[in-house]
Each structure stands twice: as C-alpha cells, then as structure tokens.
Amino acid sequence: MRGASVEHVASAVADGDALSGTTGFAGRLPDGRLVRDVLGRQPLFYDRDDAAAWSFDPSDLDTPESVPAGHVCPAGASDAPAEEFEQIFSLPDPALFEDDRRAVTELRDALAASLDVTASDSLAVAFSGGVDSAVVASAFDAPLYVVGFPESHDVAAARQAARLMDRELDVIELSLSDVEDAVPEVARETNRTNAMDVSIALPLFLAGKRAAEDGYDRLAVGQGADELFGGYAKVARAPEDPRVEADTVRGAAREVVGTLPAQLERDVLALRGAGVEPVAPLLDDQVVRVALRLPGELLVDSRGERKKALRLAAREFVPDPVAFREKKAVQYGSLVSRELDRLARQAGFKRRMDDHVSQYVASQVGSVDS
Known part of the structure; x- marks a missing residue:
C-alpha cells in the first residue's frame, strides 16, 4: 500500500470514508482486492490480459489499465465481471459555508x-x-x-x-x-x-x-x-x-x-x-x-x-x-x-493536420498509447 498504512485504508474502506485523513493511497488490501483513493492521488494499474498482475507502474505490465479512482476491484481484475469493480468512495457533498470569514479561516488552518x-x-x-x-x-x-x-x-x-x-x-x-x-x-x-x-x-x-x-x-x-x-x-x-x-x-x-x-x-x-x-x-x-x-x-x-x-x-x-x-x-x-508546436512544424507536422503536435509526439516514441 502506498500513501497510508494497510490498516488505515482497510478501515476507510469498511467505513466508506472517502476523506479519512490522508494525502491519497493505492494498493492491495489484506483480502487481495486493489483500491485507489477517491481523487486518484496514487496511480494504480492492473493488466487486462493477466489476471494476477498489478503494479504502481504501468511499464511493469503488458496491457495496463488504471484502477478507477474511488474503486476496489479483485487483483485478478481482467477475469472479474464489471459489477465487481465497486465504487466504494464518493466525494462528500457537504453544506456550503454561510460565513465567508469563517470559510477563509478554516481554509487557512487546513493549509x-x-x-x-x-x-x-x-x-x-x-x-x-x-x-x-x-x-x-x-x-x-x-x-x-x-x-x-x-x-x-x-x-x-x-x-x-x-x-x-x-x-x-x-x-x-x-x-x-x-x-x-x-x-x-x-x-x-x-x-x-x-x-x-x-x-x-x-x-x-x-x-x-x-x-x-x-x-x-x-x-x-x-x-x-x-x-x-x-x-x-x-x-x-x-x-x-x-x-x-x-x-x-x-x-x-x-x-x-x-x-x-x-x-x-x-x-x-x-x-x-x-x-x-x-x-x-x-x-x-x-x-x-x-x-x-x-x-x-x-x-x-x-x-x-x-x-x-x-x-x-x-x-x-x-x-x-x-x-x-x-x-x-x-x-x-x-x-x-509554443515550442512543442515549433518542433512539430519543423518535423513536417503542419498545423493544417489534425492534432499535429500529438502526431509529432507519437512519431518520437513509436507505439506509446495516446
């Protein structure tokens, strides 16, 4: 688990507490499920073609897919039916501040x-x-x-x-x-x-x-x-x-x-x-x-x-x-x-072409997915 202890995250999952006092987390729970926090502050990936593979780094996997933010899913995600990708966390929708001064004070203290x-x-x-x-x-x-x-x-x-x-x-x-x-x-x-x-x-x-x-x-x-x-x-x-x-x-x-x-x-x-x-x-x-x-x-x-x-x-x-x-x-x-645009045009990818800068970038790295 990255970003928080396994125990803290497991407790947050059990309570459905989306903002449990961390700066984000992702990883594997004790029961084997993968979890990613509600804002996706820690990246986490599974391999859609390998049921057992997951990683914090997509380059470790042949066909990486992001674990959706706020979700838990089986570590063997590619074999799981869609309903097993469960959204466990949602951002709260609290009442808005009615007093501007109090709002700024609370923000200052939180910062x-x-x-x-x-x-x-x-x-x-x-x-x-x-x-x-x-x-x-x-x-x-x-x-x-x-x-x-x-x-x-x-x-x-x-x-x-x-x-x-x-x-x-x-x-x-x-x-x-x-x-x-x-x-x-x-x-x-x-x-x-x-x-x-x-x-x-x-x-x-x-x-x-x-x-x-x-x-x-x-x-x-x-x-x-x-x-x-x-x-x-x-x-x-x-x-x-x-x-x-x-x-x-x-x-x-x-x-x-x-x-x-x-x-x-x-x-x-x-x-x-x-x-x-x-x-x-x-x-x-x-x-x-x-x-x-x-x-x-x-x-x-x-x-x-x-x-x-x-x-x-x-x-x-x-x-x-x-x-x-x-x-x-x-x-x-x-x-x-601005300079990426310049490089693209110098390499022959003109502005009249569809998304010419993205085409230029892709040409520099071959098969990297956009």
Missing part, C-alpha cells in the same frame, strides 16, 4: 496543518511564482526550481516571487533541444502522447530531473489547487463556457475536480520517472474537505478573480503581491506548448 510536513534535506520545491507553489514553498527551507524558456512568464514570475519571499531560486532555462530530448521520455513515463498531457508534464519532469540530479528525492508541488479552488477560466465562465456542463461556478468546480485522477496519474508518473516522489500538501484530505464547502463567490468573485478563498487564506503564508498574482497554466507560462 497550515497540511503544510506541517516534516521537511528534510531530500526535498525540493517546484516553484512557478503563483499562489499555489508559493504557499507550498513557504513551508519548506528547501531549494526552489522553476522551468521555462528565458523569456517565459513563469521564469519572470518566479524570480519576482522569490525576491518578495526572500528566497533563492534555481532557474532551469530551456532550449528547444531540451524540449526535443524530453518529449519521448515524458511520453514513455506517462504512457501518453497527446499534446496537452505532454506539454503539462514536461516542465514537471524536467524540474524533477534536475532536483534528482542535485541529490533530492522528493519534490513538493502545488497540484490540485486550480481544480479545488476555481482556478480555471472555464469554471469562472460557467455556464456560458461550453467546456463545462454545470450551470453554476460551484457546479463547474465540482465537475473539474472529477478530472483530477487522470491528471494526477500523469503528473505522478512523470515525476517518478524523473527520479523524485511528489509531495502535494494542497491535496491533503483536510484541505479537500474545506474546498468542497466553498460557495461560488469564494471560488470566483464578482470581479472574476479566481481562487478567491485560497488567495485570502494565502496571505498568512506569502506576501500579498504573490497571493494575488494571476498566473498562466504551466504549459503556456513556461512556453513549452
């Missing part, structure tokens, strides 16, 4: 508790200068790594935030050849070739790789904040944005939380492939519990500011200019997405 992780010389921090990674970085006397092209938004934002926080920063300045070399590695480690996944995972992979080369075996990250706290434009624009089905900001945020298992699987595999184990304090159960109680106006306020409650709570940990800084998604803020 403080989640950040109270024993640091060590083996931990570094992935740092982009935004509120998510800055809150995480505030807890650790550890090196900060930012990845991006020299002229990128992320490098500039990280430098400014590090100055405001009085922290040193290690800048991993990318070149086109760095991205070209990393593409097949990232695709293989994540078992994905679609352009979006690779462009998101690639900066994380390179930050992890540098941290590992420098002697660190854990990398603290700000993963989960955008999903939990209303960080996406499509959430802020609900219900007008066609990318979400919900007709409220709160509903849209809940909808994107459901995308976390697939995203976290990608990120965890990329970081482990780079040689580090991710540490994600913002995905602690106690933070998730508070986030699920936030009303829409504390996710996106009347002026359209996203992650409102998180920013207000973050003032306890970081300077205001950092807490309230708007930031681009990593694939755009690092300029990795």
Whole structure:
C-alpha cells in the first residue's frame, strides 16, 4: 500500500470514508482486492490480459489499465465481471459555508496543518511564482526550481516571487533541444502522447530531473489547487463556457475536480520517472474537505478573480503581491506548448493536420498509447 498504512485504508474502506485523513493511497488490501483513493492521488494499474498482475507502474505490465479512482476491484481484475469493480468512495457533498470569514479561516488552518510536513534535506520545491507553489514553498527551507524558456512568464514570475519571499531560486532555462530530448521520455513515463498531457508534464519532469540530479528525492508541488479552488477560466465562465456542463461556478468546480485522477496519474508518473516522489500538501484530505464547502463567490468573485478563498487564506503564508498574482497554466507560462508546436512544424507536422503536435509526439516514441 502506498500513501497510508494497510490498516488505515482497510478501515476507510469498511467505513466508506472517502476523506479519512490522508494525502491519497493505492494498493492491495489484506483480502487481495486493489483500491485507489477517491481523487486518484496514487496511480494504480492492473493488466487486462493477466489476471494476477498489478503494479504502481504501468511499464511493469503488458496491457495496463488504471484502477478507477474511488474503486476496489479483485487483483485478478481482467477475469472479474464489471459489477465487481465497486465504487466504494464518493466525494462528500457537504453544506456550503454561510460565513465567508469563517470559510477563509478554516481554509487557512487546513493549509497550515497540511503544510506541517516534516521537511528534510531530500526535498525540493517546484516553484512557478503563483499562489499555489508559493504557499507550498513557504513551508519548506528547501531549494526552489522553476522551468521555462528565458523569456517565459513563469521564469519572470518566479524570480519576482522569490525576491518578495526572500528566497533563492534555481532557474532551469530551456532550449528547444531540451524540449526535443524530453518529449519521448515524458511520453514513455506517462504512457501518453497527446499534446496537452505532454506539454503539462514536461516542465514537471524536467524540474524533477534536475532536483534528482542535485541529490533530492522528493519534490513538493502545488497540484490540485486550480481544480479545488476555481482556478480555471472555464469554471469562472460557467455556464456560458461550453467546456463545462454545470450551470453554476460551484457546479463547474465540482465537475473539474472529477478530472483530477487522470491528471494526477500523469503528473505522478512523470515525476517518478524523473527520479523524485511528489509531495502535494494542497491535496491533503483536510484541505479537500474545506474546498468542497466553498460557495461560488469564494471560488470566483464578482470581479472574476479566481481562487478567491485560497488567495485570502494565502496571505498568512506569502506576501500579498504573490497571493494575488494571476498566473498562466504551466504549459503556456513556461512556453513549452509554443515550442512543442515549433518542433512539430519543423518535423513536417503542419498545423493544417489534425492534432499535429500529438502526431509529432507519437512519431518520437513509436507505439506509446495516446
């Protein structure tokens, strides 16, 4: 079992407690069944062609399939009827906070508790200068790594935030050849070739790789904040944005939380492939519990500011200019997405072609599934 003790997980399964006080778990129960936590914070796989095979790493299996988040299933999953894949955990749907001040206070306290992780010389921090990674970085006397092209938004934002926080920063300045070399590695480690996944995972992979080369075996990250706290434009624009089905900001945020298992699987595999184990304090159960109680106006306020409650709570940990800084998604803020497009076109995959960047990535790794 990874992420928690077998005894703790078995008790949570028996009680159906989806948020039992962990940062995620996955593995085999004493009765032989496989289990993965409700947000999929730990990847877990079975082999659809080999009833006895399962692993935390899909590369160990010939035909890997993800164990669905929140489910238990027999270890011999390929021989099991569909009804034996039982959803044992569901995210709770608690009453929303009625008092904004109390909501921010409880979020601040949950963040403080989640950040109270024993640091060590083996931990570094992935740092982009935004509120998510800055809150995480505030807890650790550890090196900060930012990845991006020299002229990128992320490098500039990280430098400014590090100055405001009085922290040193290690800048991993990318070149086109760095991205070209990393593409097949990232695709293989994540078992994905679609352009979006690779462009998101690639900066994380390179930050992890540098941290590992420098002697660190854990990398603290700000993963989960955008999903939990209303960080996406499509959430802020609900219900007008066609990318979400919900007709409220709160509903849209809940909808994107459901995308976390697939995203976290990608990120965890990329970081482990780079040689580090991710540490994600913002995905602690106690933070998730508070986030699920936030009303829409504390996710996106009347002026359209996203992650409102998180920013207000973050003032306890970081300077205001950092807490309230708007930031681009990593694939755009690092300029990795732009340069992947450049590589694809240089290799003959023109924009008029369907999903030309994904086709380029696939061409670099052969048979890796997208």
